[in-house]
Amino acid sequence: MGGTTDTAPGTGRILRVAGPLVEAGEVGGTAMHDLVALGPDGLPGEIVGIRDSVVTVQAYEYTGGLAPGMPVRPLGRPLSAPLGPGLLGGIHDGLLRPLSAAGDWLVPGALDGHADGERVAREFVPLVEEGETVEPGAVLGEIRGVGPLTLRVLVPPGCAGPVRGLVPPGRHDEDAVLATVADTPVRMTGQWPVRTPRPVRARLDTVRPLHTGQRVIDLLFPVALGSTVAVPGGFGTGKTVLLQQIAKWCDADVIVYVGCGERGNEMADLIEEFGALTDPRTGGRLVERTVIVANTSNMPMMAREASIHTGITVAEYFRDMGLDVVVIADSTSRWAEALREFASRTGALPAEEGYPAGLASAVAAFYERAGAVTTLGGHSGSVTVIGAVSPPGGDMAEPVTAHTQRFVRCLWTLDRDLAYARHYPAVSWAGSFSRDAGTLTAGHAAGDDPELPARRARVAGLLAEAGRLADLVDLLGITALPDQERVSVLGGRLVREGLLQQSALSEQDAYSAPEKTAALAEAVLAVVDRCRELVASGVPAARVEEIDFSPVLRAREEAGPHDAETVERLRATMLDRLREVP
Amino acid sequence: MKTSLPAPMTAALEPVRARLLRAAEADAAAMLATADKDAATILRQAEAQAADLLAEARERGAADAEAVRRAAHVRARRTARARELAARRECWEELRRQVIRGVEALRTTEGYPRIEAGLTARAHRLLGPRARISPAPGGGVLAEDETRRVDLSLTQCARRALDGAGPEVEELWTP
Amino acid sequence: MNAVVEYTSVRELRGPLAVVDRVEGVGWDEFVRFTPESGGERHGLVLEVDRGTAVVQVLEDTAGLDPARLRAAFTGTPLRVPVGPGWLGRICNGRGEPLDGGPPVFGTTTSAVSGDPVNPVRREPPAEPVLTGISAIDALTTVVRGQKLPVFSAAGLPHLELAAQIAAQSTAGGQPFCVVFAAMGVTHADAAFVRDALEERSASGELVLLLNTADDPVIERVLTPRIALTVAERLAFFEGRHVLVVMADMTSYAEALREVSAARGEIPARRAYPGYLYSDLASLYERCGRVRGLPGSVTVLPVLTMPAGDITHPVPDLTGYITEGQVVLSRTLHARGVYPPVDALSSLSRMMRKGAGPGRTREDHLDVAAQLLAALARARQVRELADLVGQSALTATDRAYLDFDDAFGRELVDQRRDEARTLEETLERAWRVLLTLPRGQLSMLPARFLDARLPQDGR
Incomplete structure (x- = not known):
C-alpha cells in the first residue's frame, strides 16, 4: 500500500480516532467500501460510512499514534482479494497479504508497501486464439505446475468480446497481463471486491455429497457440495480438531481455511501438518490444495471481518474454474465480536447482548455465498461453507448460534459430555441435523449404495x-x-x-x-x-x-x-x- | 480356723485340702506369671513408645532447628538484599542531586546568557512566535500561551535528561 | 520532544476521564502525564481524539483534581516500559515502580506494553516441557514451553499457594529459566506471602515480581499483565531465557476491565463484562510461544477463580477458548486435606503430547498418564456404584479401584508446599499407585514396562 504523502490528489485529513474507528474529512472521490491509507504508515482501512464530507473508516490495523491532522489517502477501489495461483499453499493475513513477507512480529505497517513475496513465474497455456470472441467466465487458458491442480484463467465477469494481445504459451509473471478482452486487461492474478459475490449462471438442483471421511457425519449427518454447516461447540469439545480433520481428508478440490480470531499455536500446527501430509487423492502435499487465511485472536480485530469476506471470495474464484471448494471458518463468533465492537464505537444502538441489529443479516449474507452452481463459463462448481461457532458458556441460545442455525442446512453440535467421556468426534446425535440427508441418502440408494x-x-x-x-x-x-x-x-x-x-x-x-x-x-x-x-x-x-x-x-x-x-x-x-x- | 469335725474326718479331708491348696497355688502362680508377662509387655510397649516419642521429638527438633537456620539465612539474605537495593537507590538519588545542582549552577556561569537564548528559541519553536516567555527562578525560561505551557527551567531540563538516562545509570553499581 | 509541552486546557473531569481541549497532533492510545499544581503526578491513556479534543483515561482516577489547576503532557507514543535483565530480582508495583527500596528499573531499551502479535508463520510449535515439581501436574498435565495453561480455581482454594509453588520450583531442563509473576488485586497478606515464597528465586536473579494490590487504583491493574508480558518477551526472545509468566488472578483483572469499561460508558455484553473481553484476554494470553530461530520461550500460566465455581462464567469460559487446556482445582479434594487439590479428570494439557514421552521426558510417561486417567475414570464410576448399591456389593476388582483412588490421592497428588519432586520421583510414585491394581486392569501399559516391574506371572 505504501506510505501516504500529503500532496497526493484527494488526500484528506484524519478528524477523529477511537480505536479502529477513524473519521476523516475532505477525502476526494470516495465510495462506500473503498479502501483508504491512514496516516504516515498508510494503514489500511475501509470506508463504512459517508455523511456530508466526513467518511467513517474501519481500520484494519492497530491505530496507536494516529492523530487528527494526519493524511488519509483514498485508494479508489474497494477491499479486493488478489485472485491468482499464488494463493494455494500460502498463508495470508485477513487482507490476503502473504505472512511470509513479514518478520517475526506483525508491527503495524509490516505488511504494506513491499512486493508480495517473491514474484513467481508460472506456466501458462492459452486455450483460445487471438481474435476469438469470448464470453464472461470463459476459459482463456490454464496454469500448470501449481501443485496437483490445474488452474484456469477466466474472462472476468462483465467482459465479452474479442481476445487481443494474447501471450504465447510459456512462463509468465503472476502479475502479467495475459490478454485484453474488450479493453479490459486480464492478468494472471486478478482483483475482485470481497463484499461482492461473484456472479454465476445458475444454481444447480442436483445434489452431490461431500465426503468428509468422518463416519458420524458421512453416515448420520451428511453434507452436500454447495451446502452450509454450522459447528457449535464449547471449548474442549474438539471443534478445531474436527475441522482440521475435515480440511485434511474431505474430497473437495480446494480448501480455504480461515483461522478467524483463534489461537496462533493452532495455526502454526496446521501449517506444519499440512506441509507434511500427503493428499491421498492427488499424491501432492495437502498444503498445495489449501489456502490458509490466518487472523489470530490478538491480530487486529477488524481484520477478522475482512478474513471472512476474503475467504469466501477466494472460494468463489476457484469455484468459477469448475472446482469444488470448502470454506472452513474457525470461528465465526470472533467475527461477530468484531462486528459488535465496531458498531458500538459508531454509537449504533445495540440489539441482543450488545450485538448490532445487523448481525443476523451479516451472517445470512455470508452463508448465502455458498452453493452448487453452473458458472458463467458453463462449468459445475461449488462452495461449501462450514462455520464454527463458539457459544459463550455453551449457551446454544445466544445470538450468534441462534441466528446461524436459521441459515444453515446442517448442524453438527459438539457435546461437552461426550468430550468429557473422551468420545471423539463429540458430535451429538440428538443435537445435530442435516437437511441434505434425505436427498443424499436417496441419491446413494438410487446409485452406488442401495442399502x-x-x-x-x-x-x-x-x-x-x-x-x-x-x-x-x-x-x-x-x-x-x-x-x-x-x-x-x-x-x-x-x-x-x-x-x-x-x-x-x-x-x-x-x-x-x-x-x-x-x-x-x-x-x-x-x-x-x-x-x-x-x-x-x-x-x-x-x-x-x-x-x-x-x-x-x-x-x-x-x-x-x-x-x-x-x-x-x-x-x-x-x-x-x-x-x-x- | 478350727472345724468341729471329728479327727478321722479331718484326716480324710487332708488330701482334698492339699489338692485344693495346690490348685490354688497353681492358679495363683499362673495369675502371677500372666501378670508378670502383661507387666513386661506393658513395660516394653511403654519403652517403645517412649523411644518413638524421643525419636520424633529429635526429628522435629532437628527439623525445627533446620527451619530456624533457614529462616535466619533467609532473613540475613533479605536484609543484605534490601541494603544493596537501598544503596543503589541512594546512588541514584545522589546522582540526580549532583546533576541537578550542577545544571542549576550554570545560572552563575559566563555562558549562561547563551544558554538562556537557546532555551528561549526552543520555547518559540514549541509554542510559536506569540508565546510569552519569562525567566524561571533558578535559571532557564518558562513559556506559555492560552492553552499551553513549557517549562524549560534549568531544573526541569536536568530532570528530563536524567529520566532518559537509561542503561548507563546501571554502570554506577556494576563492578 | 512532545512531553515538554503541557496543556492547561483541561476542560472537564468525570469519573476516571479527563477531557483536554485545543490539542494538536495527539495520537490515539498515547500515554499522558498529568501534573496537578498541588503535586503528585498521575498518568493516563488517550481513549479518543476528536478534532482538537482528547479524552484521556486517568489511571489513578481523577479524585481530588481541579481541571483549572492541572497540566497534561502528551508523550507522543503509546505507553512504553524499559525492558531488559535489570528487572530480574526486583519487586515492583503494578505499574513497574520499585517496592523493594531500590532505584527505578533501567532497561537496555524500551518496548510498547501493548506488544505486537507473533507472525503465525514464524511460530515454532511448543515442544519441550517446563517441569513444575508438582507431581499432579508433571505427570498428568505436563506444561510445555510456549504453552498457555491456566489454573481454574474457586474462592477458598489454595491457588495462590500453588501458583507461588510452581513459580518457585519450575525449571526448564537446566536451560536459562526465569519467572515473571504478576499479582493483580491481591490482599496485602497475600502479597507478603508471595514475596516470601518467591524470595529464593528472586535472590537468584530468576524472578520479576509485580504486585498490584486490591487497594491500588483499579485501572492500574489493566496495565500490570501487559507490563509483565512485555518484560517477559524481551527476556525470552532477546536474552534467550525460558520465561514462565504467572498471572494471578485473572478474575480480578477482568473485574477491573469491567469497571473501566463501565466508567467509559461502553455498552456491556454478557454478565456486564465488556464485549471485547475475549479479544482482550487473547491479547494477553497469545503473547506466549516460541519463535522460529530465536532461543527462549514464553509460557503463560493464568490463575483464575470461578465465581461460585461456575465454569460458564465469562472469565473461565473465554479463557478456556483461548488457552491450551486447564488445571482444575477441586473443593472436594481440598476438603479431604489433599494439597494441591488438582482434579485430574477435569484437567487437561492439550500440548502434553508435544512435551512429554519418548525423547522428551521419559519413555513411559504418556502411557502411565493415560493409564492413570483411565483408572481414575473407572474408580469414579465404582464410587458412584458404591453409593448406589453399597460397598459390600462390589467385586474385588471394584474394591481394588477404590484402593487405587485412595493411593492416588495420598501417594501421588498430595505433597508438601515446599516439596519439589523430580520427574523420576513423580513417575515412580505413579507406578507404585498403578501397581495397586491387578495386572489385568493395566491394559493401556505396554507389556515391556509391566514386565520390567512385575514378575512374569503377574500379581
Whole structure:
C-alpha cells in the first residue's frame, strides 16, 4: 500500500480516532467500501460510512499514534482479494497479504508497501486464439505446475468480446497481463471486491455429497457440495480438531481455511501438518490444495471481518474454474465480536447482548455465498461453507448460534459430555441435523449404495433407543431392564465405540472412506442382530453383555481407510464367537 | 480356723485340702506369671513408645532447628538484599542531586546568557512566535500561551535528561 | 520532544476521564502525564481524539483534581516500559515502580506494553516441557514451553499457594529459566506471602515480581499483565531465557476491565463484562510461544477463580477458548486435606503430547498418564456404584479401584508446599499407585514396562 504523502490528489485529513474507528474529512472521490491509507504508515482501512464530507473508516490495523491532522489517502477501489495461483499453499493475513513477507512480529505497517513475496513465474497455456470472441467466465487458458491442480484463467465477469494481445504459451509473471478482452486487461492474478459475490449462471438442483471421511457425519449427518454447516461447540469439545480433520481428508478440490480470531499455536500446527501430509487423492502435499487465511485472536480485530469476506471470495474464484471448494471458518463468533465492537464505537444502538441489529443479516449474507452452481463459463462448481461457532458458556441460545442455525442446512453440535467421556468426534446425535440427508441418502440408494437408507435408519434408531434407555439405566441399573432392551443398550455402546468414535491421531482411522464406513456399520448391525437372536432364544442378556466384543470394536483401528475386507473378516470372527454361545 | 469335725474326718479331708491348696497355688502362680508377662509387655510397649516419642521429638527438633537456620539465612539474605537495593537507590538519588545542582549552577556561569537564548528559541519553536516567555527562578525560561505551557527551567531540563538516562545509570553499581 | 509541552486546557473531569481541549497532533492510545499544581503526578491513556479534543483515561482516577489547576503532557507514543535483565530480582508495583527500596528499573531499551502479535508463520510449535515439581501436574498435565495453561480455581482454594509453588520450583531442563509473576488485586497478606515464597528465586536473579494490590487504583491493574508480558518477551526472545509468566488472578483483572469499561460508558455484553473481553484476554494470553530461530520461550500460566465455581462464567469460559487446556482445582479434594487439590479428570494439557514421552521426558510417561486417567475414570464410576448399591456389593476388582483412588490421592497428588519432586520421583510414585491394581486392569501399559516391574506371572 505504501506510505501516504500529503500532496497526493484527494488526500484528506484524519478528524477523529477511537480505536479502529477513524473519521476523516475532505477525502476526494470516495465510495462506500473503498479502501483508504491512514496516516504516515498508510494503514489500511475501509470506508463504512459517508455523511456530508466526513467518511467513517474501519481500520484494519492497530491505530496507536494516529492523530487528527494526519493524511488519509483514498485508494479508489474497494477491499479486493488478489485472485491468482499464488494463493494455494500460502498463508495470508485477513487482507490476503502473504505472512511470509513479514518478520517475526506483525508491527503495524509490516505488511504494506513491499512486493508480495517473491514474484513467481508460472506456466501458462492459452486455450483460445487471438481474435476469438469470448464470453464472461470463459476459459482463456490454464496454469500448470501449481501443485496437483490445474488452474484456469477466466474472462472476468462483465467482459465479452474479442481476445487481443494474447501471450504465447510459456512462463509468465503472476502479475502479467495475459490478454485484453474488450479493453479490459486480464492478468494472471486478478482483483475482485470481497463484499461482492461473484456472479454465476445458475444454481444447480442436483445434489452431490461431500465426503468428509468422518463416519458420524458421512453416515448420520451428511453434507452436500454447495451446502452450509454450522459447528457449535464449547471449548474442549474438539471443534478445531474436527475441522482440521475435515480440511485434511474431505474430497473437495480446494480448501480455504480461515483461522478467524483463534489461537496462533493452532495455526502454526496446521501449517506444519499440512506441509507434511500427503493428499491421498492427488499424491501432492495437502498444503498445495489449501489456502490458509490466518487472523489470530490478538491480530487486529477488524481484520477478522475482512478474513471472512476474503475467504469466501477466494472460494468463489476457484469455484468459477469448475472446482469444488470448502470454506472452513474457525470461528465465526470472533467475527461477530468484531462486528459488535465496531458498531458500538459508531454509537449504533445495540440489539441482543450488545450485538448490532445487523448481525443476523451479516451472517445470512455470508452463508448465502455458498452453493452448487453452473458458472458463467458453463462449468459445475461449488462452495461449501462450514462455520464454527463458539457459544459463550455453551449457551446454544445466544445470538450468534441462534441466528446461524436459521441459515444453515446442517448442524453438527459438539457435546461437552461426550468430550468429557473422551468420545471423539463429540458430535451429538440428538443435537445435530442435516437437511441434505434425505436427498443424499436417496441419491446413494438410487446409485452406488442401495442399502444406505436402511443402514442409516437402523444406526440412528439404535442410538435413539439407547439414549432413551440411558436415563433408566442410570436410575435403576441395567438389570432392571428387560432382555431385549438390554441388547439395545449394548447395541448403542457398540455403535458408539465401534463405529462413531474415530481418533484423529490414528494412522488407520483418521479418515474413513465410504466403503470402510459402510462395512463397519454393517458389521455392528449384524452383531447386534445376532445378539437379539441369542436373547430371543433364551440366552440371558447378562451372559451376552459379558462377551468380549473386541473384534468388532477393534475393527476401526485395525482396518485402513479403504479396507472393508479386514472389517468383514473381523465381523465374521465376531459372529463366529457369538455362534459359540452359550 | 478350727472345724468341729471329728479327727478321722479331718484326716480324710487332708488330701482334698492339699489338692485344693495346690490348685490354688497353681492358679495363683499362673495369675502371677500372666501378670508378670502383661507387666513386661506393658513395660516394653511403654519403652517403645517412649523411644518413638524421643525419636520424633529429635526429628522435629532437628527439623525445627533446620527451619530456624533457614529462616535466619533467609532473613540475613533479605536484609543484605534490601541494603544493596537501598544503596543503589541512594546512588541514584545522589546522582540526580549532583546533576541537578550542577545544571542549576550554570545560572552563575559566563555562558549562561547563551544558554538562556537557546532555551528561549526552543520555547518559540514549541509554542510559536506569540508565546510569552519569562525567566524561571533558578535559571532557564518558562513559556506559555492560552492553552499551553513549557517549562524549560534549568531544573526541569536536568530532570528530563536524567529520566532518559537509561542503561548507563546501571554502570554506577556494576563492578 | 512532545512531553515538554503541557496543556492547561483541561476542560472537564468525570469519573476516571479527563477531557483536554485545543490539542494538536495527539495520537490515539498515547500515554499522558498529568501534573496537578498541588503535586503528585498521575498518568493516563488517550481513549479518543476528536478534532482538537482528547479524552484521556486517568489511571489513578481523577479524585481530588481541579481541571483549572492541572497540566497534561502528551508523550507522543503509546505507553512504553524499559525492558531488559535489570528487572530480574526486583519487586515492583503494578505499574513497574520499585517496592523493594531500590532505584527505578533501567532497561537496555524500551518496548510498547501493548506488544505486537507473533507472525503465525514464524511460530515454532511448543515442544519441550517446563517441569513444575508438582507431581499432579508433571505427570498428568505436563506444561510445555510456549504453552498457555491456566489454573481454574474457586474462592477458598489454595491457588495462590500453588501458583507461588510452581513459580518457585519450575525449571526448564537446566536451560536459562526465569519467572515473571504478576499479582493483580491481591490482599496485602497475600502479597507478603508471595514475596516470601518467591524470595529464593528472586535472590537468584530468576524472578520479576509485580504486585498490584486490591487497594491500588483499579485501572492500574489493566496495565500490570501487559507490563509483565512485555518484560517477559524481551527476556525470552532477546536474552534467550525460558520465561514462565504467572498471572494471578485473572478474575480480578477482568473485574477491573469491567469497571473501566463501565466508567467509559461502553455498552456491556454478557454478565456486564465488556464485549471485547475475549479479544482482550487473547491479547494477553497469545503473547506466549516460541519463535522460529530465536532461543527462549514464553509460557503463560493464568490463575483464575470461578465465581461460585461456575465454569460458564465469562472469565473461565473465554479463557478456556483461548488457552491450551486447564488445571482444575477441586473443593472436594481440598476438603479431604489433599494439597494441591488438582482434579485430574477435569484437567487437561492439550500440548502434553508435544512435551512429554519418548525423547522428551521419559519413555513411559504418556502411557502411565493415560493409564492413570483411565483408572481414575473407572474408580469414579465404582464410587458412584458404591453409593448406589453399597460397598459390600462390589467385586474385588471394584474394591481394588477404590484402593487405587485412595493411593492416588495420598501417594501421588498430595505433597508438601515446599516439596519439589523430580520427574523420576513423580513417575515412580505413579507406578507404585498403578501397581495397586491387578495386572489385568493395566491394559493401556505396554507389556515391556509391566514386565520390567512385575514378575512374569503377574500379581
